[in-house]
Amino acid sequence: MERKIKIGNFEAACLLLNMISSKIILDFPRTVAEDAGTAGWLMTLLVSVAVFAIFSVISKLYKKFSGQDILDVGESAFGTVGKILAGILFLVQFLLIIPVILRGFAEDIKVISLASTPVSLVMLLFCAGMVVGAYLGLETLVRIHALLVPLLAAAFTVISIMNIPNFEFSRLAPWLGRGAETILKEGVKNLSIYSELIALFFIMPFLHKKSDFAGIGRYSLFFSALFLVFSSMCYTLVYPYPATTEYFLPMYQMTRAIRLGRFFTRIESAFIVIWAFSAFLYLSSGLYFLTWIFQKTFALQKRKPLILPFTILVFTGGIIPENLYSTLQIEMELYRSVSWIITFLLPLLLLGIATIRSRNKKRKEAAE
Amino acid sequence: MKSIKTYLKAIFLFSPGKPKDPFILEAPSKDEEQDSKKDSEQGHGGIYEHGAEKEDDIRRNKMKKESEDKEKGDIKEQEKRRSKENIPSRKPVIQPIPLEEKDNAHSDKKEDDDIGDIHASIKDCLEKIKSIYTADINGDFKIREFRIRVKGKIYSAFVCFFDGMIDRLLVNISILQPLMTLSTLPIDTEEQSVQEVIYNHLMPQNQIKTCKTYQEVVDEVNFGGIGIFIDSLGVAFSGDVKGWEHRTVDKPTSELNIRGPKEAFNETNRMNTALLRKTLKDENLIVEDVLIGTRSKTPCSIVYIKNLANSSLVDEVRRRMKSIKVGYLQDSGELEQLLEDSTFLPAPQMLLTERPDRVASYLGEGRVGIIVHGSPYVIIAPVTLFNLIHSPEDSYLRYPYATLLRFIRIMGILFTLLLPSIYLAITNFHQEMLPTDLLLAIASSREKVPFPTIVSILIMELAFELIREAGIRIPGPIGTTLGIVGALILGQAAVSANLVSPILIIIVAVTGIGSFAIPDFSLGYSFRAIRFIYLLLASISGLLGIALGIFVYLLFLAHAHSFGVPFLVPFAPKTTGKRTNTIFKTPLWKEEDRPDFLNPKAVRKQPSISRGWVIKEKGVIEDGEKNKDR
Amino acid sequence: MMSTRNNNARTVIIACILILIMTTSGCHDAIEIDEMVYVVAMGLDRGVEGNIRMSMLLAVPIAVGVGPEPGEVDKATTMITVEAPTIFGGMNIANSMLSKQLNFSHAKLVVISSDIAQRGIERYMNTFNRFREFRPNTFLGISKGPAEDFLKTSKPILEANPAKYYELLMESWEITGFSVDSYVKDSYADMRSIDSEAVAALLDVNRLEDSSEFKKILGEPINDQKTMEGDYTAESVPAIFDSKSMNMGAAVFKGDKMAGELNGRETVFYLMVTGKLQDAYFTVPDPQQGTIGEDNEAKFVSLRLNLARKPVIQVEMKENIPHITVHILLEGIILTSEGEKDYSTGEGLKQLEDFSAEYIRKDILSFMEKTRDEFNSDICGVGKKMKQKFLNWDDWEQFHWAEKYQNSIFDIVTKVSIRRTGMKIKQIPMSDAK
Structure with missing residues (x-):
């Protein structure tokens, strides 16, 4: 077993922040533009508020179980069967998204710079970082998050600031985009933007101050909401609406648009490093959670032997989609429409039942 | 065969390592405490x-x-x-x-x-000593036999020592003279035994030890002491009369500075501890002696400030030091390798310095120093990466200059690590990043160069390293001359022979200069070595490869510990929200706390207003504003 | 302490991965700088049978050069012209002829002949937006004549580097106002959106050989007024220079098709209305036209104008007709005043301000009317203001702004404030002194 892991609040928040916001680099600004037109940022804002509300309900329920991860809660709700079932659901969720993200980042890099390198090789490069990260464990991972996530945030801010000359505020009009109804309808599906928040429920036992988990969640939710809303807003400000749905990589497209004088232009390649950092961080923590959930669900003694098989699984899963479009489809249509249920409804269910059961127990004890 | 098997096993099964040591700065749990106690008991x-x-x-x-x-x-x-x-x-x-x-x-x-208790008979003793030291062959081993008279009785006696290691005058005046000529002087000694009389009255020397075994005497004699044997006592005496030739206190050679004290440690243990005491002037400074080396018995000292250094840190250092089993220990460089947490981490996990003032300031933060006899470098532990990029001069310089210098140094480090690989990545993968003028310039300068960029970079980098290594090995003043001349001529010739493009020479030169700006010698080596890995990664996949390299490198650094202190603290893990003296320098009066990741016994270093004069009298009007509270 | 065995294993794993990557990769994408040839500018003309004729101006690095001897200007560029159905087909042909691989990542200018532009350039714009090497910040120019000629006649005489030449040439609008900033990305965005229309810089070859030919152009005045310095489009400008390429005026698009052109002076007004005007020398006639001196020649006042604040455009729908109000506030410096009257102080200053405001207002109005009547194209982006009155995208789409624009009624309000008067604060006529 690994030695006792302790995670500070800042590190945990950084981990969540990157896990939630790394989709900005992939396709997030485009997908919300597709869903809500010029009001993508508004929809994101509404979704964030909704998630905030849901999260405060969850954290209230969780207070009793602080120090336990969601699988433990599942165990106290439905026994070992509950734990295993919940574990399998989470596993499926991670196994669905991580290969897609891996493939997505690899395709990104292929489009951006390594046009003739085979995609499997780019994926292999990502896997290399991923394996080392997952191998060295959660503590190292969160530390490196604390180091790199501020850097990523700074880079994102720099991109936005440098794009200010390209901003045109009338591009946000019409203000409701594709209509209020569409925003609400698509908004439910887009709750999945925050599906990585689930990671908080897994790192719960490792937190330095267990009672701070709600604060960490709120902190990371607030900042990721800030970045998500801001990114989709900036993107809409830089490119007009129908064109916003055309570009494969919104953030990259924004960096391409930067031109500050004759010298300071064509700097988008420098941001490859930033994209790659975000990808490495996301993927290695994803792989870590995959192995960790598996270990925890099936009560295994060791985690590290799982890394290689799961890497192979993820890698293979990443190669399966035939083309870029089907990768996007899996992410947008399948994953998006399901994952919010697993992230928000399942924990709510487990917590609710566990609370009732523990209350019953207490009552019984009191009665006895 | 066996090792290959283990390797394969380790690769394919990912067998977990042995349970690692707990983060030692936290209060150890009961079990661990017992463990460590047991360890220390076992010596x-x-x-x-x-x-x-x-x-x-x-x-x-x-x-x-x-x-x-x-x-x-x-x-x-x-x-x-x-x-x-x-x-x-x-x-x-x-x-x-x-x-x-x-x-x-x-x-x-x-x-x-072979060595046992001291015999009662002087003849046996003499024989024993002679056989231990092979006295008939050993030319520098001297035995002087004489007689003394105590309480009216004459005893045979002899002293033994190594010529050249002792202070002859001291031996003559304070050991031989009183024993041989003044032994009849003491009076009122009826109640004392012979041994007591000799010890109390006849050896006016400040460090005399009574030894019961030959081993004790031999240890002393080996280290510049004198062994004194007297018939029929069954014990021997040893006196500290060290007087070997040694270097005097000199200027630091590798940690040069303009401001600040200019004394450096030298090779003698006691002189080093004395230098340290002289700088610190603190009765709480503990110098704890440990002998390392089953044969060499090199005296080492663990130094720390009793009421500052975290005791579990001191325990850990002591535990590690005492557990070391080697034959001979010559230098603190060797001890560093025996003590460090990870052998393969490409970064030093301890700081070696030759400046007493630097050691003193680190001890003042609650760190522990290790002095090794025979080495002018003192080990400081634990350290973080940021300590390694500080120069000793930083705290003597004014705040703005020191901060600027830090930035320049960090720039130097980044150049050393990444400049060649970034050049390679950009020219081979991301040509659009270059300004068009520069692009065309590079293209035209490369037109006649037959090698791919990676090869010409490797040629030049290796040539540079060669010049550097040769420059150190060549004796005397020729070295530096050769370095500069060699680099200039080689570069110029390489360009005119169309081996490399002139822009590449600039890249390599800046990389080299950057590496000289790294204050820690060992860290400099590590960066110079790692840059080749970045070069390879960049040649595979450009900036993505570099990103992978940086990511993995940072992972390893984040994973590393130096005596239980995470290597990248206070950034990863983030320990304090306060301003710390890491990348930025803190103004001296703002350094109120000691680094909290060291868990010192007293965190506060100075009050929040350490410059009393800034507190102004109430009601004083300054710049038209009434000063309210301070 | 980490156990050594564990550590060894880790090193071995990393080594294995590295070796694996290295052996399998073989550096697919690595290409040396000197194995590529860089396109500086590209021209598209209409070839036979609907083909396109691509002319690519290539930088010759050895001639641009580094080191002690400066490059030779004449050899700094070379041009290759190919004809193919698509741009990439053309690139293939060119690559089979050139020893080095074509690279567009440093292309500064794309010139499209008006012949093609009038038929629509959507397919080329899509190409530019999809392929990685084409930069969004490439300049887009429309040449009145063949693009091939334009590239052939342009010579970087003042620069060693042809890329710099094109960049600076296309940026000259910032100091003259006679042309527009036309990046591919902006033009594409305007063509793609339904609230504004695109413009692009108008380029051509100046075909005058000698200053004696100026008469041909300056023959008849436009609008009964004296021909002012901006009243030209790129092909006919009274200027003689070794490099014949000219950047003057703007090509106006409707959708992806070229609808007409603006001359230099009109482009200044376009920049004023859209708020892009940086700084421009602007000449107005002496307000006291009556006091034409004995020499019987017109006198002028030269101003240096810039926008005091962003122009305010308001749209209101009255009976399904857009009423468009444009407020423009300019500020300026008197550079010279040729006439006898002094406009530096008091009354004179006021008179000059009012006169020039009215003078500019009239011109802007006629420019706006030209966009409405002649081009029927909302290049000033009035639609962006209209759009803000809508909440839903679908409603806005069905509003069909482009059709409404042709009925719009304009109201232009201008104000000129002279802030400074140059090195003089007043001007005493010489006749007074004598």
Whole structure:
């Protein structure tokens, strides 16, 4: 077993922040533009508020179980069967998204710079970082998050600031985009933007101050909401609406648009490093959670032997989609429409039942 | 064969490592505390040793056992108690021992066994000493026989020492003279034994030890002491009369500075501790002596400030030091390698400095220093990456300059690490990033160069490293000259021979210059080595490869510990929200806390207003504003 | 302490991965800088049978050069012209002829002949937006004549580097106002959106050989007024220079098709209305036209104008007709005043301000009317203001702004404030002194 892991609040928040916001680099600004037109940022804002509300309900329920991860809660709700079932659901969720993200980042890099390198090789490069990260464990991972996530945030801010000359505020009009109804309808599906928040429920036992988990969640939710809303807003400000749905990589497209004088232009390649950092961080923590959930669900003694098989699984899963479009489809249509249920409804269910059961127990004890 | 098997096993099964040490700065749990206690009780004996000992003990007679136990350093008393209480009560865990090691243990023992308790008869003693030191062959080993008269009786006596290692005058005046000529002087000695009279009255020397075993005497004599044997006592005396030739206190050679003190440590242990005491002037400074090396018995000192350094940190350092088993220990560089957490981490985990003021300031933060006799470099532990990029001069310089210098140094580090690889990545993968003018310039300068960029970079980098290494090895002033001339001529010739493009020469030169700006010698080596890995990664996939390299490198750094302190603290993990003296320099009056990741016993260094004069009198009007509270 | 065995294993794993990557990769994408040839500018003309004729101006690095001897200007560029159905087909042909691989990542200018532009350039714009090497910040120019000629006649005489030449040439609008900033990305965005229309810089070859030919152009005045310095489009400008390429005026698009052109002076007004005007020398006639001196020649006042604040455009729908109000506030410096009257102080200053405001207002109005009547294209982006009155995208789409624009009624309000008067604060006529 690994030695006792302790995670500070800042590190945990950084981990969540990157896990939630790394989709900005992939396709997030485009997908919300597709869903809500010029009001993508508004929809994101509404979704964030909704998630905030849901999260405060969850954290209230969780207070009793602080120090336990969601699988433990599942165990106290439905026994070992509950734990295993919940574990399998989470596993499926991670196994669905991580290969897609891996493939997505690899395709990104292929489009951006390594046009003739085979995609499997780019994926292999990502896997290399991923394996080392997952191998060295959660503590190292969160530390490196604390180091790199501020850097990523700074880079994102720099991109936005440098794009200010390209901003045109009338591009946000019409203000409701594709209509209020569409925003609400698509908004439910887009709750999945925050599906990585689930990671908080897994790192719960490792937190330095267990009672701070709600604060960490709120902190990371607030900042990721800030970045998500801001990114989709900036993107809409830089490119007009129908064109916003055309570009494969919104953030990259924004960096391409930067031109500050004759010298300071064509700097988008420098941001490859930033994209790659975000990808490495996301993927290695994803792989870590995959192995960790598996270990925890099936009560295994060791985690590290799982890394290689799961890497192979993820890698293979990443190669399966035939083309870029089907990768996007899996992410947008399948994953998006399901994952919010697993992230928000399942924990709510487990917590609710566990609370009732523990209350019953207490009552019984009191009665006895 | 076996090692390959383990390797394969390790790769494919990812067998977990042994449980790692706890983060030692947290209060250890009960179990761990006991463990460490046990460790320290066991002294420098490991589990294997004890097993072997135990087996030997049973076979050996009690006398031998006792004498052997006494040899075991500074924990005599406990051992004595134990041996009185009968051996079985110790119950050391007997573990299966690999054959080879068992044999080794035996052979080691046999050598030591030759020395026993001091004989009563002076003849036996003389013979014994002669045989120990092979006196008839050893030219520098001197024995002086003489007689003394104590309480009306004449005793034969002799002293033995190594010529050249002792202070002759001191021996003559304060040992031989009183013993030989003044031995009749003492009066009122009826109640004292002969041994007491000699010890109390006849040796006016400040460090005299009474020894019961030959080993004790031999240890002293080996280290510039004198052994004094007197007939019929059954004990011997040893005196500290060190007087060998040594370097005087000199200027630092590798940590040059303009401001600040210019004294450096030298090779003598005691002189180093004295330098340190002179700088610190603190009665709480503890100099704890540990001998390392089963043969060399190199005196080392753990230095720390009693009421600042975290005691579990000191315990850990002591534990590691005492557990080291080597034959000879020559230098702190060797000790560093024996103490460090990870051998393969491409970064030093301890700081070696030759400046007493630097050691003093680190001790003042609650760190621990290790002085090794024979080495002018003192080890400081634990350190973080940021300590390694500070220069000793930083705290003597004014805040704005020091901060600027830090940035320049960090820039130098980044250049050293990444400049060649970034150049390679951009020119081979991301040509659009270059300004068009520069692009065309590089294209035209490369037109006649036959090698791909990676090859020409490697050629030039290796040539640069070669010049550098040769520059160090070449004796005297030629070295630096060769370095500069070599680099200039080589660069110029390489360009005109169309081996490399002139822009590449600039890149390599800036990389080299950057590496000179790294204050820590060892860290500089590590960066210089790692840049080749980045070059390879960049040649595979451009900036993505570099990103992978940086990511993995940072992972390893984040994973590393230096005596339980995470290497990238206070950034990863983030420990404090306050301004810390890491990348930015803090103004001196703002350095209110000691680094909290060291868990010092007193965190506060100075009050929040350390410059009393800034508190102005109330009601004083300054710049038209009434000063309200401060 | 980490156990050594564990550590060894880790090193071995990393080594294995590295070796694996290295052996399998073989550096697919690595290409040396000197193995590529860089396109500086590209021209598209209409070839036979609907083909396109691509002319690519290539930088010759050895001639641009580094080191002690400066490059030779004449050899700094070379041109290759190919004809193919698509741009990439053309690139293939060119690559089979050139020893080095074509690279567009440093292309500064794309010139499209008006012949093609009038038929629509959507397919080329899509190409530019999809392929990685084409930069969004490439300049887009429309040449009145063949693009091939334009590239052939342009010579970087003042620069060693042809890329710099094109960049600076296309940025000259910032100091003259006679042309527009036309990046591919902006033009594409305007063509793609339904609230504004695109413009692009108008380029052509100046075909005058000698200053004696100026008469041909300056023959008849436009609008009964004297021909002012901006009243030209790129092909006919009274200027003689070794490099014949000219950047003057703007090509106006409707959708992806070229609808007409603006001359230099009109482009200044376009920049004023859209708020892009940086700084421009602007000449107005002496307000006291009556006081034409004995020499019987017109006198002028030269101003240096810039926008005091962003122009305010308001749209209101009255009976399904857009009423468009444009407020423009300019500020300026008197550079010269040729006439006898002094406009630096008091009354004179006021008179000059009012006169020039009215003068500019009239011109802007006629420019706006030209966009409405002649081009029927909302290049000033009035639609962006209209759009803000809508909440839903679908409603806005069905509003069909482009159709509404042709009925719009304009109201232009201008104000000119002279802030400074140059090195003089007043001007005493010489006749007074004598």
